Amino acid sequence: MDAFTKACAWLFPQYCQLCAQPLSGGQQVCAHCIKAFNGINTDLEEDLLLRADIQRQFPLRYIDSLQALDWYRPPLSTWLKQYKYQQRMYRQVAISSLLSHYFAQLATQPSWHWPHLVAPIPLAPSRLVWRGFNQVVRLWQDALPPQLFVTNLLERHHSTRAQARLGARQRRKNLAQAFNLKADVHNLDIALVDDVLTTGATLDSAAKLLKAAGARSVSAWVVCLTAKT
Ligand SMILES: [Zn+2]
Known part of the structure; x- marks a missing residue:
């Protein structure tokens, strides 16, 4: 095997x-x-917030419905880390193909409708430079039907401290007025996409802004939900 093939x-x-x-x-x-992939939503619920166990863990006040591929556990937890921190692009291809199949199945449900816009939770500018690009956009763009273009609808207007080290209350405080809206969302159905839902504070504060700007509904679609231990 030559070096290129390797x-x-x-x-x-x-x-x-x-x-x-x-x-x-x-x-x-x-x-x-x-x-055969056995994720979080084997019954194909149109909204995971209808499940009491999930609603209890994620008090999302401004999110109308939630979708996730799985809990934050292997293989997806490993794949996400290797994609995000080690730039293993093939992990992204794998995750996107599982997401794509999952949403194609959801879309066969009679109650399902696709949103008008799909938007990522933006990274803080400093983190964007460090990682080079918003990996969440790539993950979802490859998973969704081509007419659903992942659009940068929100931008952070001041540097928010890395969320991972903060508790839920601090996160909410930190996130107050963290986003600017870049387009008119009046009467539109929006899906916010992210990789991992931990407390939901970030998604909820983005959804609050979208609702205040007249969005008709805001869904949250994530790859994994972090189970509270
Ligand atoms: Zn296989």
Whole structure:
């Protein structure tokens, strides 16, 4: 194997990341594993906030409905970390293919409707420079139908301290007026997308702003929910 082939194999392995079956065509999870993936919403609820266990854990006041692929646990927790912090792009391809299948299934439900706009929670400017790009955009853009373009609807207007080290109350305080809205959202259905929902404070404060600006509904779509221990 020459160096170039080795590099390609490292960047984009040629086997399923769940069952190790050989794959071609740039896929990272085989069709069987995509179908068999057992995530958080096996009953295909149109809104995870209808589940008492989830509603109790995430007191989201401004979010009308919630979707998540799984709890924050392997393999997705590992894949997300390797994508975000080690730039393993093939992990993004794998996560996006699972998300894509999940939302395609949700969309077969009679009550389902796609939102008008899909928007990521923006990163603080300093973190954006460090990581180079908003990885959440890539994750979701590859997962959703092509007509649903992930749009930067919100921007942070001052540097917010890294959220991970703060408690829920401090997060809310820190987030008050953290965002600017860049477009008219009057009467629109918006989906806010993120990778991991921890307390929900960030999503809720963004949703509050969108509702105040006249949005008809705000959904939150995340890859993983962090279970409270
Ligand atoms: Zn497989």
